[in-house]
Amino acid sequence: MRPKLKEFLAEAVHGCVRKGLLPEEELPDWQLEPPKTREHGDYASNLALLLAPRLKKNPREAAQLLLSNLPPRPDLVDRMEIAGPGFINLFVSDALRREALGEMLERRASFGCSARGEGRQVEVEFVSANPTGPLTIGHGRQAVLGDAIARLLEATGHKVTREYYYNDAGRQMKLLAASTRARYLEALGKPSEFPEEGYQGEYIAEIANRIVEQQGDAWAGEDPERFKVFAEEAIFAGIRETLDRLGIIFDVYFNETSLYEDGSVQTIIDTLRSKGCTYEKDGALWFRGTDFDLDKDRVIVKSTGEPTYRLPDMAYHVNKLRRGFDMVVDIFGADHESTYRDVLAGLRALGEDTSRIRVLIHQFVTLLKDGQPVRMGKRTANFVTLDELIEEVGVDAVRFFFLQRRHDAHLDFDLDLAKKESDENPVYYVQYAYARIASVLREAEAGGVAVPSSLDECHAERLVEEDEKALIHLLVEYPELVDRAATAIEPHRVVFYLLDVARSFHGYYNRCRILSDDAETTAARLGLVQAVQSVIASGLSMLGVRAPERM
């Protein structure tokens, strides 16, 4: 609907150019959007405001001139008016609205999806937690965010690879092994030494107990490597289970170790060195970060000869770019702020094109219970895992709540609200709208009322109520919204849009009886609510939230 109207309005400009009233130059970036209030029409444009200087007129006169250069198109607009400082307001014709409804009924759940991405390959890297413990609430936000982004990109015609990058070597894993071994010996009642910075969590003891069950005291003399392998497997299995529960499936688990094995870490060192981007100091190899917009230089190979994490991270990103992705989306928590800068600086030093990489840093999550923050952190006793959160409020609420905020804003997760099965809970509010429509459709069928399946059976001309027109206009915006959400990589926009749709529907439902006394009106309204239902179903699927037929 909108592109058609925009094209129509652009004719006014062409008309003026033909008459020599306007120089033939590129149009400024003008807009045609739904105004805040319906009194201002179905669409409003700032075209005249922007062209006024070129027309050498005040904006209202410019608007007048533009309108006088438009052919009448009753099939598109009922009327147009000039308002405020010089906006052009359009009032859409019933015919155009009918056409829009027809498209929605035809496309159903695919309405909103597009091929805009043209099959471009996108890699989305997220979670990427090392197997040292269960996923936390923070990982949860990232998991849900990453998956929703992937879904949005898929819906807009991109080919998406969901990727998880992890490291099962190094200091952290040694600590994990030592912690597990200590707990194991403890469980056997043997003398043990718990590592100073070991993992305190309850889960380590549970893993140790499992070893006791399976092996008895047979592992008492074993070296830590054995415990590492066991603990890692157990933890990773747990992580996958958690992700599975959320409905998140990764296409690729990329192991950092492989970057050492195939020599690509060494290649990075050699290349940086040959480009003169490194120097040696205090027995370590330093990267000249300050030459690449960093605030200080960074160590890339420690004096012990071991690389720091930056090096494999750089190698990993080179690997991603080599795999031919058109876009690489990295999702990190706020605490990784500086590391991604290091990596990007490294890539620039290596001569890589970093413009294909989009980095999203999401802020932290605070759990609220009785209005008070719940303390989290692996060392505290009331450490809350993602699993526990899912258990507490359910998958739908977890996903919905995590997506209800912009990624760069802190997120307060209200546990009490998420658990409520009532109107106060936004998840239920949206799902209820869907279920309510399902119920009406069931009721219609039970009563022998024909449910229209296409525009022809709808008697759409019966949709004359303001509520109905407004609802159609809201639905019409859906594909545009999805597109913008995907381009901006901002899934939260879908959430707010769905709340808007649900609100409009509930209001309509209360004011207008869908199964009315008049067969044609009923058909028309059944057509409309089916369109509402498709859009809600589609929107919820972008978020990974269920659309229930009954609640």
Add this chain to the structure above:
RNA sequence: GCGCCCAUAGCUCAGAUGGAUAGAGCGUUGCCCUGCGGAGGCAGAGGUCGCAGGUUCGAAUCCUGCUGGGCGCACCA
């Protein structure tokens, strides 16, 4: 000290590349079911858009400075 992010109603937050009278939810006050699911709806009160400048026809939005909060600034990842 330096860098990134945030600051909008009592609370939690939207606000599309600058547009008309700044919007929701919760909370609060008052209303609405003869029939499709009240897990709903309607109405009211509630704002110096953190502060101060600047840019222009026009700023919550862009620029500069400040204030307050979060997160970083390892030869840990």
